[in-house]
Amino acid sequence: MSAPIGTFCIVLHSHLPWLAHHGSWPVGEEWLYQAWAHSYLPVVDLLQRFADEGREDVLTLGVTPVLAAQLDDPYCLRGFHDWLGNWQLRARYAGVRWQRDDPLLRDLAAAEHQASEKALTAFETQWRHGFSPVLRTLVDANVIELLGGPATHPFQPLLEPGIRDYVLRFGLEDTRLRVGQKPEGIWAPECGYAPGMEWGYAKAGVQRFLVDGPSLRGNTAAARTVGDSDVVCFGRDLEVTYRVWSPKAGYPGHADYRDFHTYDHPSGLKPSRVTGKHIEPWDKHPYDPARAAVAVQQHADDFVATVVDRLHKLPENSLVVAAYDTELFGHWWHEGPAWLESVLRRLPEAGVRVTTLRGALEAGHLGPKVDLPASSWGSGKDWRVWDGEQVADLVAAGADLQRDLLSIVDTFGRAARNPAADQLVREALLALSSDWAFMVTKDSAADYARRRAKVHAERFSELAGLLRLGHHDRALTRAEELHAEDHPFGRLDARGLIP
Template sequence: MREPVGGFALVLHSHLPWLPHHGTWPVGEEWLYQAWAHSYLPVVDMLRRFADEGRSDVLTLGVTPVLAAQLDDPYALRAMHDWLGNWHLRAQYAAVNWRSADHRLRDLAAAEHRASAAALADFETRWRHGFSPILRGLVDSRVVELIGGPATHPFQPLLDPRVRGFALRAGLADTRLRVGSVPAGIWAPECGYAPGMEREYAAHGVRRFLVDGPALHGDTAFARPVGDSGVVCFGRDLEVTYRVWSPKAGYPGDAAYRDFHTYDHPSGLKPSRVTGRAVAPHEKKPYEPALAAAAVERHAADFVETVVRRLTDLRARHGRPALVVSAYDTELYGHWWHEGPAWLEAVLRALPGAGVEVTTLGSALERYTGDPVELPASSWGSGKDWRVWDGAQVADLVDAGAALQADLLDLAAPTPTRDPVRDQAAREALLALSSDWAFMVTKDSAADYARRRAKVHGERYAELASLLRAGARERAAARAAELRAEDGLFGALDARDLLTDR
């Protein structure tokens, strides 16, 4: 077998903030169920097909603990089943009410009806016990390498090291409970990094993590040991990644693809294609699957050519085969970009035939490791620094988060047994510290919802802390039980772990 031109590691980062019991529309649970139906179900279905074919090391799958908790949550599972049934009914409504419309709309309604029926059958057959049994099967078959992360996806550089360690330990422990093992790699939330964090990773058994390309000055051709820590970082190759991700020229903006933003409001379906960036919603043309399928084929071929060209250039520059790491939010594939799962499968099937070794981060280490590096403070956000999460727009959230952390550490106590009140207080604190809230405010994406969520969880934490300090144990226990009914994720979380040194 000839030596590959180089390696390609696809990393999918699956994450949503905790949404059950916190609103439905336009932001809240609907966000979860749309992503579940249109991204998680089809991506898992694709991975299952690869597993059935005996393929391994297809991609590196990041699943944040807070998302895994939602995909296993009994309330969310029941509500998701209802949502899928509602999708099926909406498609049936469209099939009846679009009968006299353009034949393309009639065909779309029929396709939606078939898709919703298939999703319902898949969910009822395979997902009835949640995501963890499915994920464990994918991990055990080695079709994916699983990477984890801190519990509620906080922006780690802004955390007190003790809180940072607590969040990471809680996240890794939760993943162990769900899949039976602790991942050796993590998706550092928002790729946020501060110098020295690699030593904390090493202390917690984390052996690899991701940074954005500019943190390595664009030199992303190899995995890089970080100093002498024994921990390795991988950098996103932006030259390749932005073929998809770029808001100006990325594939999802093609005129033939389904338009994410244009709804038929009576049915809730999306009947239009992108048509053009400056085209008003009411002027967009009906979606045509054949046109979209042709675009998928064209863009998959272009991406494979881009990867081969990039690897050929890197091999000439370095004198040996190199690695391309492309990392994306899983929710891009299907939820935001309807045709994304089909494109993804086409690319992963075509790359080996083009002489590219498809690999995971862990399996890439033997062939594609370079010299040690020292990393600067960085993220994958705007400016590749921390401005999205600590800029002027979110200064109040940063200050509130710092005060909350100090109070949480002050509240910690070495009790002989677990204290459900302190556990719930810690849960609410971690939810308040989610990186999503600052991101949504800075990007003006449901900013009011994000501020409300940060405020609600901060106030719930403060209420429990106040009751504990006042010695009102019965009231505190009753209130903690009420809150746990809504925010009961991470059932094994132990607030006493805040006192752990490592």
């Protein structure tokens, strides 16, 4: 067998903020359940089929601790089970409602019913005890390399060093408890980086992390050690990554793919194909799975050709890393899982080694050290999405909250855990989630994001005030009330913040 022409790694980042008990439609728990049904279930199904074939090092999968907490949570598991049953009922209703309509719509209703039945069966037979047992089998079989991250997905460059270290250490330990192994790598939230953060990574045991391509000035053909540390960074190859999804274009916008934004509101299903960029929802054509399947194969061929061409242009035996949100595959892009499977099967046939970030290092893809600039994968590749004028108030509030948190940690005491102090820290970390600033800057459910940041900050302030005044019984009672809604990370121990 001839030597590979190069190495390809696909990295998927699975993340949603804490949504349980914080609204349902259009933003809230519905967001979680849609992503669960249409992305997490089919991507796991794909990986399990690769495992059954004996394939190893198929891809690198990041799962944030706050998402894992929801996918293991009994309340969310019950809610998702109900949602799947409702999906099945909606598909039946659509089948009756569309009986006299276009044959494509009748077929779509039948396909939706079959999909809901498959999802319900998968959940009841494999997921009843949460995601972690499912994920652990994939990790143990070496089908994936698992990436972890800070507990609640904060934008790390804006955190005080003590809080930054605590959130990362706790997040890695939480993942270890769920799957039995502590991740060696992380997907840094929003690929946010500030010079010197590599030393915090090294201290926490992180050996590798992701940055965006411009952080390496586009030189992403090998991993690089960061500064004088032994910590390694990998850069997204944007020339390849953007073939799938970019700020302006990509495969999911093709006319024959299912349109994400157009709903049949009585059933809640999505009956249309994209049709065209400027077509009104009521003028879009019915979704045709056969047309979509043809587009999937065309785009898989195009992507494989793009990777091969890119590797031929780079120095011999180079590395290409493409990285995406997991939720793109199935949730945002209905055909995404089928495309992903086709690409992962065709790349080896084209002479490309497909592996994980760990596998890329084992294959020798390590270049000279690099000094990284302050960066992210957001607009402008700097921090403006999370630290810009539109979110200046959120940034200021977050800075004040961190100062308050650090000023009160000495009162926690080391002798025993304090549930009120634990809830105080939990609310602080939820308030500092990077999602809120992103949603405001991008004007995506901005009101919801501002409300969430405000709610958690106010809950933090309420508990902090009670603890400062020595009203420990009242603080404990209030913490128990808040814990009913905000309860990720039952092992969270506020004493870990004490210097």
